[in-house]
Amino acid sequence: MSRTMVILCLAAALPALLPGAARGAEQKIGFRQLSIITPGAVQQGTTSEVKVHSNFTLDGTHTVLFNRPGLSMKLLETKPIEAPRQGRGRVGTPFRFEVIAPAEQPRGVYEVRMATKTAVSSVTHLLVTDAPVVEEQSGENGTPETAQQVSVPVCLAGRTERSEDVDYVRFAGVTGQELTCEIFAQRLTEAIHSMQSGNKVYLMDPLLTLMTADGRIIAQNDNKIGADSLITCTLPEDGDYLLEIRDTRYAGNVKYSWCVEITDQPRVASVFPFAVQAGTQTTVAVNGQALGGTETAVITAADDATTGLTEFPIETARGLAGPASVLVSEHPQVLSTGENLSPEAAMPVELPAGINGRFAESQQAHYFSIACEKGRTYRFEVVASRLNLPLDGLLEVYDAEGKLLTEMDDGLQTRDPRLYFKAPADGTYLLALRDLHDRGGEGFQYHLQAEPSGPDFEVHGEYYYAQLAPGTRMMWFARIVRLNGYTGPVTISVENLPEGVSCQPVTIPPGLTHCSLVLEAAAGAPIGASLARTVGTATIEDPAGETRTIKREGRVTCELQTQGGGQVRWPISTQIVGVTEPLDLLEVTAEPAAITLKPGEKQTLKVRIRRNKGFTEPVLLDMTFTYFSAKLGEQLPPGVTVAKESKLRLAGKVLEGTIVLEADAKKATPVENWPVAALVRVPITFSITTNYASNPISLTVLKAE
Structure with a gap:
């Protein structure tokens, strides 16, 4: 399965002012659009200097945050650097940072987020390696004769800057030396906001070729860890070796940053x-x-280990x-026998359990016999692809007569399937797992979570980042998906907010699936930032009649710019919230504080803004976060809309507009004291806006008589 991206929106970006600069010098500023880091790696136990490339200045960076603890990073620039927004094919302006990596820092790729006095940032990536980091030479290295000489072990950091760019590395090897050559390319750039270059390709698709000094190919690899290449081999002779690094399509982009580890270490x-x-x-x-x-x-x-990867x-x-990536589970673990290759040889499994297996050969399927109760829901989920294992799993459930009842291929933006099965009768069922393309062999292993399930839910939404000045508000949006017949309420809240920032939890009642989350910075909130987390909680009665409280973390996605101004979403692990200096709008208020709508009735919400000095750009009002016709974030109950007579565009020095709410005479969903707020947007570009929120409004929609 190719990398799946859900095409969504041109989502909100939040502006700020340059510290120490005149107000007129920079008014409409989006969030800091981080590009690549060069070099893209730091070695364990070292203090290193790197350059972070960015659209919009990183002056005043006070906090750098990572998705895992241990690393520290600080801005080295001592004078302001202008960094105006560049074209989409540009790499951005470089800013020098110091990175301290402890000796015990785990190897791997880290998400990086930044906060300045005026904005927060998108995501970029940094690799921590155990090998010395060497940057690609600035001179010619595009032929075997001009190959860059390095010593093993090494982590070479470079770029494939242009079309048909090929890079060569030369190193000495000895007979029997066990070598690993691994490139980090897509893993270093997959969540960068703007990777497009106009050449109709997005991320680098690397290819590694290992050869002798006279050009004999020893090993070659295209896709091993996702699209990134990995070569392992034992060197056949003493002498020099060459490693060729290129894109499989001979594509190039100044943002095609990569790091290649060449090592004989374990x-x-x-x-x-x-x-x-x-x-x-x-x-x-x-x-x-x-x-x-x-x-x-x-x-x-x-005993108290946190479950999960x-x-x-x-x-x-x-x-x-x-x-090594390991999944910690609360359930007993069993090993597939490897002999359960037919329905007749199905392996009995008592639920709940974690089933671990591997497909030794192609054309294999593993069968498991499970006892199910009528009306009970069961959850089966494969873990493989998310650990960069090659299995593209397909789950199937059969009844005792061999009739296929249900199947599942991919999950949401993953090749790992998740299947919910409600048993139609008491009895024994067959659960089958195979590779979608019937492949097998080395690396085709899996973990299959199999457990009774019950009412549940998932949390999704628009909560990638937020920046807000003291005394102002900003709006996120959450959406829930209820599972397995659950119809009850879910409370959405935001945890780990920076000092001075609050968010009132919102309980989504039965009949609704979405809400707004208004983040508010107190008037005295200090400048700062943190990695927040959107969560949902609900008290649910399971099929056995026992009541329990479950908590689900929100799925986080980032915005990726694509050709033609579109955007896609890609999963990441971090949400950032920052308190900044004053932005373009100093205040947004709405009145009345409470509105009651009868079916078929309209009510007017007056929205007033206070502009910062000199800011006269258009401001847009709405109740829904949209891009063209796509609704990306919603807060109004079904059947309540914004009427056409609303005044939603405030141009020049206009400070007041109106949002007219209309309840459909037949379709409006009744709610009582439902929290909403006016969404106020400042366009930064045609595709990026800054979101503000008014004070909360209590909305009541009456039942139709």
Whole structure:
């Protein structure tokens, strides 16, 4: 399955003012659109200087945040640098930063978010490596004769800047040396806001080729970890070797940043099983390179270990390697026998359980026999692709007679399927898992979560970032998906907000699926930032009649700019909220504070803005976060709309507009004291706006008589 992107919106970007600059010098500023970091890697146990490229200035950066703890980063620039918004194909203006990576910092790619006195940023990426970092030479290295000489181990950081760009690296090797060559390209750029260049390609699709000095190919790889390449081999002879780095299409882009690790140090590719139960010790098989003969390791998961994906270092005969990605589960774990290749040989499994298996050959399917109760819902989910394993899973459920009842291929923006099955009768059912393309062999392993389920929900929405000045408000939007027959309320809240920022939780009642979240900075809120988290909670009665409270974290996606001004969404792990200096709008108010609508009736909401000195650009009013006809964030109950006679555009020095709310005579959903607010948007470009929110308004919609 190719990388799936959900085409959505041109989402909000939040502006700010340059500290220390005149107000007229910079008025309409979007969020800081981070581009690549050069070099894109830092070594464990070092202090390094890197350049962060950005559309809009990073002057006044006071906080740099990562999706995992340990790293620290600070701005080195001592004088203001102008960084006007450049064309979409440009890499942005570089700003120098110092990065401190502790010696024990786990290897891998990190999400990076920044906050300045005037804005917060989009996402960029930084690799932490155990090898010395060397930057690609500035001179010619596009032929074997001009190849850049390096010593192993090394992490070479470079770029494929233009079409038909090919880079060569030369290094010395010895007979029997176990070598790993791994490129981090898409993993370093996949969540960058603007990667398009006008050449109708988006991310780099790298290809690595290892050859002898006279051009004999030893190994080549295209896609191994997603689209990123990985070569492992044992060198056949003493002498010099060449590594060729290029895009498979010979495409190039000044933003095609990559890092290539060339190393003979121990590397763990995976462990099996890669799922363990909390409170247990599990012996796992270790797969990797240069492990010194190590074949197994013991993973200990504490009783109170947090469930979910985590990382464990692996002890090998040559020292620590990894970390290996491991799933910690609350359920007992079982191993697929590998002999359950037909319905007749199905392996009995008692639920709940985690099933761990691997397809030794192509054309295989694994069958499991499970007992189900009539009317009970069961949840089956595969974990493989999200760990960069090649399996493209397909789940199937059959009845005792072999009739296919349901199946599931992909999940949301993942090749890992998740299937909910409601048993139509008491009895034994067959659960089957196979690769969609019937592949198998090395690396085709999986974890299959199988458990009774019940009423549940998911949280989605528009909450990628927020920036707001003291005394102002900003609006996010949340949307829930109720599962397995759940119809009850869900309370949405935002955790870990910066000092001085609050967000009143909103309970989405039965009949509604969405809400607004108004973030408010107190008048005395200090400038600062944090990584926040949108969560949903609900008290649910399970099928056994027991009441329990469940909590679900919101799925976070970022905005990616594409050709022609469109945008797509891609999953990330961080939300950032920052308190800034005053923005273009100093205040947004709406009245009355409460509105009651009868079916078929209209009521007017008066919205007033206070502009910052010199700001006369158009301001747009709405109740829904839209892009053209797409509704990206909603807060009004179904059947309540904004009437055409509303005054929604405030141009020049106009300070007041109106939003006329209209309740459909037949379709308006009744609500009582439902919290809404006026959405106020300042366009930065034709596709990017800054969102503000008014004071909360209590909306009541009466039932039709």
